Amino acid sequence: MAEVTASLSIGQVAERTGLSVHALRFYEHEGLFVNPVRRGPGGRRVYGEDDVDWLTVCIILRASGMPLPALRRYADLVRQGVGNEEERLTLLREHQAYVTTQIGKLTECLDLIRFKVGVYEDILDPDGVGEHQCHAPVAPAGEERSSMASAG
Known part of the structure; x- marks a missing residue:
């Protein structure tokens, strides 16, 4: 059928x-x-x-x-x-490596954003009524944490 x-x-x-x-x-x-x-x-x-x-x-x-x-x-x-699976695999592995790198970069960005959110929550709630934590993000290679944390 x-x-x-x-x-x-x-x-x-x-x-x-x-x-x-x-x-x-x-x-x-x-x-x-x-x-x-x-x-x-x-x-x-x-x-x-x-x-x-x-x-x-x-x-x-x-x-x-x-x-x-x-x-x-x-x-x-x-x-x-059929017959070019190795080339397909190579193409997809290259893209997988790119995406993995991007995820790492975005994770660094998110760490900084979370830190800054915590800073502003602490400023706006100095008595600590809200339960939030302000932890400094891990600085990307070549940057100092103090400059990253204190800027803006």
């Missing part, structure tokens, strides 16, 4: 993915879809569940900071099929 693929309009896919209609057209133009976007009898774009699933992957990779050329390369590799 043949598998039935749902036919979704560009508006339905936009609603389901959170991408705009313009972004969907852009993704198609940039070659980011694994399968060619089908056209209905009237020439309108028709998508299937597999397209929505692939777009979800693209959205997550873009949100994590993957540049369009890397995403396009990944889509090309997936489109080619």
